Amino acid sequence: MSLLVVGSVALDSVKTPFGEATEVLGGSATYFSAAASYFTPVNVVATVGEDFPAPHLEFLRSRGVDVAGIETGRGKTFRWRGEYSYQLNEAKTLDTQLNVFEHFAPRVPDDYRNPSLVFLANIDPVLQRDVLGQVQRPKIVACDTMNFWIAGKKSELERTLKEVDVLIINEGEARQLAGEVNLVKASRAIMGLGPKTLIIKRGEYGALLFSGSTVFAAPAFPLETVFDPTGAGDSFAGGFLGHLAKHPAMDRANLCKAVIFGSVLASFCVEAFSLDRFRTLTRLDIQHRYREFKTLTFFEDLHP
Amino acid sequence: MSLLVVGSVALDSVKTPFGEATEVLGGSATYFSAAASYFTPVNVVATVGEDFPAPHLEFLRSRGVDVAGIETGRGKTFRWRGEYSYQLNEAKTLDTQLNVFEHFAPRVPDDYRNPSLVFLANIDPVLQRDVLGQVQRPKIVACDTMNFWIAGKKSELERTLKEVDVLIINEGEARQLAGEVNLVKASRAIMGLGPKTLIIKRGEYGALLFSGSTVFAAPAFPLETVFDPTGAGDSFAGGFLGHLAKHPAMDRANLCKAVIFGSVLASFCVEAFSLDRFRTLTRLDIQHRYREFKTLTFFEDLHP
Numbered sequence: 007m008s009l010l011v012v013g014s015v016a017l018d019s020v021k022t023p024f025g026e027a028t029e030v031l032g033g034s035a036t037y038f039s040a041a042a043s044y045f046t047p048v049n050v051v052a053t054v055g056e057d058f059p060a061p062h063l064e065f066l067r068s069r070g071v072d073v074a075g076i077e078t079g080r081g082k083t084f085r086w087r088g089e090y091s092y093q094l095n096e097a098k099t100l101d102t103q104l105n106v107f108e109h110f111a112p113r114v115p116d117d118y119r120n121p122s123l124v125f126l127a128n129i130d131p132v133l134q135r136d137v138l139g140q141v142q143r144p145k146i147v148a149c150d151t152m153n154f155w156i157a158g159k160k161s162e163l164e165r166t167l168k169e170v171d172v173l174i175i176n177e178g179e180a181r182q183l184a185g186e187v188n189l190v191k192a193s194r195a196i197m198g199l200g201p202k203t204l205i206i207k208r209g210e211y212g213a214l215l216f217s218g219s220t221v222f223a224a225p226a227f228p229l230e231t232v233f234d235p236t237g238a239g240d241s242f243a244g245g246f247l248g249h250l251a252k253h254p255a256m257d258r259a260n261l262c263k264a265v266i267f268g269s270v271l272a273s274f275c276v277e278a279f280s281l282d283r284f285r286t287l288t289r290l291d292i293q294h295r296y297r298e299f300k301t302l303t304f305f306e307d308l309h310p
Numbered sequence: 311m312s313l314l315v316v317g318s319v320a321l322d323s324v325k326t327p328f329g330e331a332t333e334v335l336g337g338s339a340t341y342f343s344a345a346a347s348y349f350t351p352v353n354v355v356a357t358v359g360e361d362f363p364a365p366h367l368e369f370l371r372s373r374g375v376d377v378a379g380i381e382t383g384r385g386k387t388f389r390w391r392g393e394y395s396y397q398l399n400e401a402k403t404l405d406t407q408l409n410v411f412e413h414f415a416p417r418v419p420d421d422y423r424n425p426s427l428v429f430l431a432n433i434d435p436v437l438q439r440d441v442l443g444q445v446q447r448p449k450i451v452a453c454d455t456m457n458f459w460i461a462g463k464k465s466e467l468e469r470t471l472k473e474v475d476v477l478i479i480n481e482g483e484a485r486q487l488a489g490e491v492n493l494v495k496a497s498r499a500i501m502g503l504g505p506k507t508l509i510i511k512r513g514e515y516g517a518l519l520f521s522g523s524t525v526f527a528a529p530a531f532p533l534e535t536v537f538d539p540t541g542a543g544d545s546f547a548g549g550f551l552g553h554l555a556k557h558p559a560m561d562r563a564n565l566c567k568a569v570i571f572g573s574v575l576a577s578f579c580v581e582a583f584s585l586d587r588f589r590t591l592t593r594l595d596i597q598h599r600y601r602e603f604k605t606l607t608f609f610e611d612l613h614p
Contacts, residue, residue, distance in 0.1 A: 092491040187396040190534040211515040214532065223606050225527035228518065230494040262609040296612050302527050303607050305566040308600050 007145070008049065008120070009251045011038045012112050012137045013127025013240075015052040015062075015076060019087040020279065022094070022234050030280035031062045032086060034127035034150070037237035040284040041244025041271040042125075043069040044292055046251035049118045051075040051137070055083035055106045069284065075115050079106035094235050095209040114140040123251050125243055128152050131159055131166040138169055145254060148172035148247055149201075150239070156182050164199055171256075173201040174243050180206045189214065190221075203261065205246070205268075207239050215265050220258045224265050225303060227273035227295065234279045238272040245271030245292075270295045311449070312353065312424070313555045315342045316416045316441045317431025317544075319356040319366075319380060323391040324583065326398070326538050334584035335366045336390060338431035338454070341541035344588040345548025345575040346429075347373040348596055350555035353422045355379040355441070359387035359410045373588065379419050383410035398539050399513040418444040427555050429547055432456050435463055435470040442473055449558060452476035452551055453505075454543070460486050468503055475560075477505040478547050484510045493518065494525075507565065509550070509572075511543050519569050524562045528569050529607060531577035531599065538583045542576040549575030549596075574599045 018032030039048040049072045056078060063073050084107035088097040112133055120142045126134040126149040134149060149170040155163050156179060163183075167173065173196060175183070183199075184192035193204050193216040203217040210232075215222040246268035253260055270292055277283045322336030343352040353376045360382060367377050388411035392401040416437055424446045430438040430453040438453060453474040459467050460483060467487075471477065477500060481493070487503075488496035497508050497520040507521040514536075516529040550572035557564055574596055581587045 094491075187398075188534060188536065190532050208515065211512065212527075212529070221532055221606060222609070223516075223529035223532065224609075225516070225529065228494050228525055228527065230492060232492065259610050266609050293612055300609075300611060302525060303609075305526070305528075305570050305604075305607075306563050307604060308597055 007046065007122030007251045007254055008118075009042055009046050009123045009125070009247060010049045010051065010114070010118050010121035010141070010144075011035050011042070011125040011127060012051040012114075012134070013038065013125075013129060014084055014107055015050075015054050015058070016084040016086050016107070017058075018236060018280065019085070020234055020236055021089045023090070023092050024233050025279065027234070027279040029085070031065070032236060032280060033084065034240045036066070036281060037240035037275065038125055038127060038244040039066060039071045040069055040281050041241040041275065042248035042251070043071050044271070044287070044289055045245075045248030045267070047072065049075055049121070051112050051114055051118065053077045053079045053106050053110050055079060055081050058083045065281070065285070075118055077113065079109075081106045088236070090235060094232055097236065112137050112140075122146070122254065123247055124148070125247050126150070126166075126170075127240060127243075131155055131163040135162075135166045135169065146171050146247070146250060146256075148174060148243065150174050150243060151179065153179055153182055167200040170201045172203040172205065174205045174207065174239075174246070176207045176209070176239065180204070203256070205265065207242060209235070209238070213242065213265055213269060215261060217256070217258070217261055220261065222258070222262045222265060224269050224299070226269060227299065227302065229273060229277065232276045235276050237281065238275050241275035242268035242272040245269070266296055266299050267292070269299065311350065311426030311555045311558055313346055313350050313427045313429070313551060314353045314355065314418070314422050314425035314445070314448075315339050315346070315429040315431060316355040316418075316438070317342060317429075317433060318388055318411055319354075319358050319362070320388040320390050320411070321362075322540060322584065323389070324538055324540055325393045327394070327396050328537050329583065331538070331583040333389070335369070336540060336584060337388065338544045340370070340585060341544035341579065342429055342431060342548040343370060343375045344373055344585050345545040345579065346552035346555070347375050348575070348591070348593055349549075349552030349571070351376065353379055353425070355416050355418055355422065357381045357383045357410050357414050359383060359385050362387045369585070369589070379422055381417070383413075385410045392540070394539060398536055401540065416441050416444075426450070426558070427452070427551055429551050430454070430470075430474075431544060431547075435459055435467040439466075439470045439473065450475050450551070450554060450560075452478060452547065454478050454547060455483065457483055457486055471504040474505045476507040476509065478509045478511065478543075478550070480511045480513070480543065484508070507560070509569065511546060513539070513542070517546065517569055517573060519565060521560070521562070521565055524565065526562075526566045526569060528573050528603070530573060531603065531606065533577060533581065536580045539580050541585065542579050545579035546572040546576040549573070570600055570603050571596070573603065
């Protein structure tokens, strides 16, 4: 099934306790499509500046990502600069230069207008809805957002959420959106806004899935080398929706599998700076780590 | 198999966003033995003051806990006063009155001197070692500790850890003890100090087990009503060691089961103030939640 993502393509400068990377490939749509590309072809709608290095597009193409929807705008590419402390769970943003991303008006190419799945990465909820207006109703609409939109464009966000099937946000955002600290109660409030399925990302602690009466908890993979957490959430979404693009059933068994694939892709993402881990990662690596997740979480029945 | 615990019995005053409880039953040995009592008889060594309400001892006795080792010292019972914010993951201590606990010199009654399992709750590591000197070498020695001893009595703690099989501590303590933020690396450093098995408690995020080459991740049970997190860690230890007292094999399968029983008991503990949940909890409730943990974490194999 065809998968469309709309989001950012950026140049990131990241400092972690383990090193530093300057003006490397980043952005939500980038991480998402690289991760999803292990499961299905991906169409990207985004914008870059005239200074965007061609090899980055070449890399995405080599991963089976269609980049015809990445427009080159007049000006410079979106830049983000951030830093992580030893704790690694949260980035401190040092600088954001929106550049061409400031006036991003997503235009979905004709070829992309009949997607089976859409991922609306973290952009203005008005733009997210605008994208949905440009395409035939997809089977699954998934969406991310952030504190900035929850605080500043709550009613626009709520209008968008009415059209969303799967919301993928982090723990703090879930609490903020619901106005409720308890995550079980928060999940019910959020699902009342529209999404039938909610994934709450918890960084190094894993993820929770709520869908109908299903609650599923997946840990993060305990890694010895977490190099750079940037993009982990979008890689999670890429693995999750990539799997659903191949196996679109929305039943419990398939959704839980998709959460594990999301967790697998996130776990690889953080092993290197930028998207570097996806330059060598293979489908076999992914299958191997899926099985390691099984070992990590398996315990026997009460009376085997 | 016989299970001995040495730790505190206290009167707690706790304030949470959901209510307040004054001078209610608390203490590490208390929570531990109530939780473990669902699996095995428990012997407690602790001290209380002359003001300790007799009904509390009666409650423990009704749970199959032998309280003959709880000495009544001259003076008042250990008191702790704390507060939790909405986040609930960490207590803010408002007041500690050690009272009789200040000069606690654990004396193991003759009847208790041949235990199969010992849990050394969070007390001075010198006293923990002193307890081990009073008993025949148990099959399993498990131990808790805290930042106070890690910072203030590191070398004494390290001497104690040489005699410990299972260390059960929280995430921050593990990082502090190992001097290492990454938990996989920290686990290796800690296991180099003696314990062959390490459990890292992560509050609302669950627990990690490290043992030989085994790594096991268990989530916390997503609860809609977390009333009072006090005692969750000791209830976890009680469920974990209670199961091992019944089924003492230290292989992967059995240890993972024990972690789930620990998580189950912790999840019940936080549903009410003090030990109140253990006043009504049944063995059937525990089995039911064990099965719910299975549902919460189960996902299918890659190619079923």
